Amino acid sequence: MRIIFVTGGAGFIGSAFVRLILEETSDVKVINFDALTYAGNLENLKGLDPSRHEFVHGDIADRKAVFEALPENADAIFNFAAESHVDRSIESADEFLRTNVLGTQVLLDAARYKKVKRFIQISTDEVMGSLPEDDKSFFTEQSPLRPNSPYAASKASAELIVRAARKTFGLDTIITRCGNNYGPRQFPEKLIPLMIANAMNDEPLPVYGDGKNVRDWIYVEDHCRAIWEIYEKGRSGEIYNIGARNERQNIEVVKSILDILGKPYSLIRFVQDRPGHDRRYAIDPTKVETEIGWKPKVKWEEGLRRTIQWYQENQDWVERIRNGSYREYYRRLYGSRLGL
């Protein structure tokens, strides 16, 4: 059995990754290490085979907890754990630095000490900043680090300490940078699930600014499969950008959701913009396509339909979140924007 240590595996992408790996391999055991912050949810892990999946409740910035949970000679660490929402990082950046930077350093130290064979850092296209909207430029692996939000700056910092661990200590590391993920179980603070949940409840849909910011969307399972293939075939020390060549303006995304749900465009409200709002993200995935042989499988129209269907069928999952501390967050962030 290969043993992999997955951090943040109770969150949106981490849980999709764990589920996919358990389904598609037979020789992998997962140790899933997660602090269960507001974004971590044990419901996301229901039904997993306990003989191949062990959940450990712990914080990646807690050195003792990480050293206790990480087995000697583990095959890999996949570091998904992070504070991941840009708007929250604008409200307060402390937790972003603690988890995303210090937490990554603790994991790198533990990886070195425990002789972990490979360290995969799950990063983001946001570390490369924003592209002009009206040209055909793309993010490549050579694009400079130009983060614009506290979240993106914390993820860029994490990349630098991963790089340093490789250069200084010879740790086998790879960094992956993906664009915007969508799919089942995404916390409803992010654009797509927030709009689905609000539309299902006939509540206003808050679109920032002019709604013409562009994001490059990928179905979550396609991202997870890319990470696994990069782990198996990728070259140590390399960065791999992951994207599905699927640029969309936010307003187009929101209208598509309303169309699928059969709800009126009159629910849309253009509200005060996000400070420092990146205009456009667009990834050139040539390297992962040619060197690894990965290609996305799920088309946008199909992925969005599947996602909406999941939220329709799991309204109790959404409502449990919307009735908890999310309510207070929503009021803080959207109260004055929407006149609530």
Ligand code: NAD
């Ligand atoms: P998420 O917010 O849904 O989940 C984050 C998970 O990390 C949660 O389960 C949370 O409990 C856990 N966590 C947070 N702090 C922790 C800590 N100190 N110790 C242990 N666990 C902790 O995030 P996501 O959207 O699933 O993103 C996962 C990773 O992928 C992040 O590193 C993010 O930067 C990266 N990423 C996300 C996207 C996207 O579109 N969502 C795109 C590219 C990269």
Ligand code: DAU
């Ligand atoms: O690109 C990868 C990144 O994508 C990840 O690293 C982040 O973890 C993830 O959160 C995401 O960042 P974004 O800021 O692009 O995602 P978000 O869903 O917050 O917003 C997507 C776009 O929609 C962005 O242009 C802001 C806009 N938006 C968002 C919200 C929540 C709105 O117009 N209204 C909203 O209420």
